[in-house]
Amino acid sequence: MERNWHTIETWMKLYGDRLVRALTIMTGNEEEAQDIAQEVFLKAYHTLENFRHKSSPYTYLYVIALNMVRTRKRSHSKKPAAVQLQENEYPSPYPSPESHVIQHEEHTRMMRAVRNLSPKLRTIVSLFYISEIPIQEIGKILGISEGTVKSRLFRARNQLKQFVVQEEHHGTNR
Amino acid sequence: MEPIDNRIQEILNTSVEHITFNRQDIVLQKISESDTKPSSKRFYQIIKPLVAVAAAVMVISSISLGSISIVLPHGTIQPEEQIIVTSGVSFAALQHLVQ
Numbered sequence: 001m002e003r004n005w006h007t008i009e010t011w012m013k014l015y016g017d018r019l020v021r022a023l024t025i026m027t028g029n030e031e032e033a034q035d036i037a038q039e040v041f042l043k044a045y046h047t048l049e050n051f052r053h054k055s056s057p058y059t060y061l062y063v064i065a066l067n068m069v070r071t072r073k074r075s076h077s078k079k080p081a082a083v084q085l086q087e088n089e090y091p092s093p094y095p096s097p098e099s100h101v102i103q104h105e106e107h108t109r110m111m112r113a114v115r116n117l118s119p120k121l122r123t124i125v126s127l128f129y130i131s132e133i134p135i136q137e138i139g140k141i142l143g144i145s146e147g148t149v150k151s152r153l154f155r156a157r158n159q160l161k162q163f164v165v166q167e168e169h170h171g172t173n174r
Numbered sequence: 175m176e177p178i179d180n181r182i183q184e185i186l187n188t189s190v191e192h193i194t195f196n197r198q199d200i201v202l203q204k205i206s207e208s209d210t211k212p213s214s215k216r217f218y219q220i221i222k223p224l225v226a227v228a229a230a231v232m233v234i235s236s237i238s239l240g241s242i243s244i245v246l247p248h249g250t251i252q253p254e255e256q257i258i259v260t261s262g263v264s265f266a267a268l269q270h271l272v273q
Contacts (some may be wrong), residue, residue, distance in 0.1 A: 005205060009198075016195030024193055025186070038197040045205050107189035114186070129183045130190065160182050 008045045015058045016041075018131060023065055025126040028115045036072070040065045055137075062131060063141055066123070073119070113163040121156040128153055 016037065023033035043064050044051075051060050114122060127138045135153070139146045175183075 005202075005209075008205065009202065012195065012198045012201060016198065017193070020195040021190040021193050024190055030193055033193075034195070034197055037195055038201055041197075041201045042204055045201075046208075107185070110185045110189050125186070129179070129186050157176075157178065157182065161178050164178065164181050164185065 004045055004048045007048060008041055011044065011057055011061065012041055015061055018058065019061055019065060022062065022126040022130045023069070025114055025130055026065075026069060026119075026122050028111075028122070032072075036065055036068050039068055043068075058131065059133065059137065059141060062127070062133075066141065110160075110163060113160055117156055117159060121152055121159070124149065124152045125156050125160070 019040065020030075020033050020037045023036050024030045027033055027036070040061055044061055047064075051057070055063075114125060117125065123142070124138065127133045127141065128135070133141070135149050136146055139149045142149070
């Protein structure tokens with residue numbers, strides 16, 4: 001038990017931030033991401049004996065998180081629609097100086113672009129860009145073929161590319 | 175990774191870099207709480223399934239023994255009665271069949 005306690009404490013330090021960021025991308029809501037990450041670490045503690053070291057601890061945590069997101073989505077779909085996500089849900093990571101305001105706007109717009117993606121594409125984005133998991137492993141995690149991963153990534157990339165191109169166009173006009 | 179991927183990744187990462195996992199203490203506290211459950215609670219957690227299994231075994235045994243005790247006074251057991259005994263028909267049903 002003592003050993004498990006230290007393992008989870010170490011995992012939280014090593015992977016906590018990355019996991020909650022990936023979950024924020026996946027769910028579009030930071031508070032929900034924190035809730036899920038908390039439950040993920042608790043579940044990981046109680047099921048640590050099942051971890052066979054065949055994958056990285058982060059992948060193990062991500063799989064638990066993915067199942068939790070799916071379960072929540074199923075239970076939420078039975079309830080009335082939740083509160084609509086607000087634009088300012090992503091607080092500014094920067095202090096007030098003007099030079100950062102433009103950058104903050106860019107990030108807010110990027111998060112809006114991510115929220116406009118379908119849940120499947122958001123999951124791919126969180127796995128590929130935030131968690132930096134290779135395509136082959138993403139396929140294993142999601143239980144889909146490598147080709148499907150590539151096709152979803154292609155669609156997500158295309159939608160986000162439009163945002164990046166627009167941003168760069170804005171940048172040259174400023 | 176294509177160049178566009180690097181750009182997307184860069185913007186995404188800077189968009190979420192301010193987000194940090196802030197529930198470590200809550201997780202550790204909940205783990206401690208779950209590990210220090212009262213021993214009586216744990217005792218009941220272990221003993222409950224054992225009692226359930228023991229009760230099930232007793233019920234099944236009494237049905238089987240009851241069936242045998244009804245059938246045996248006949249002397250010889252007919253083939254159809256053997257089927258009844260081994261299939262674990264309830265005592266009341268068996269009594270009805272024998273009468």
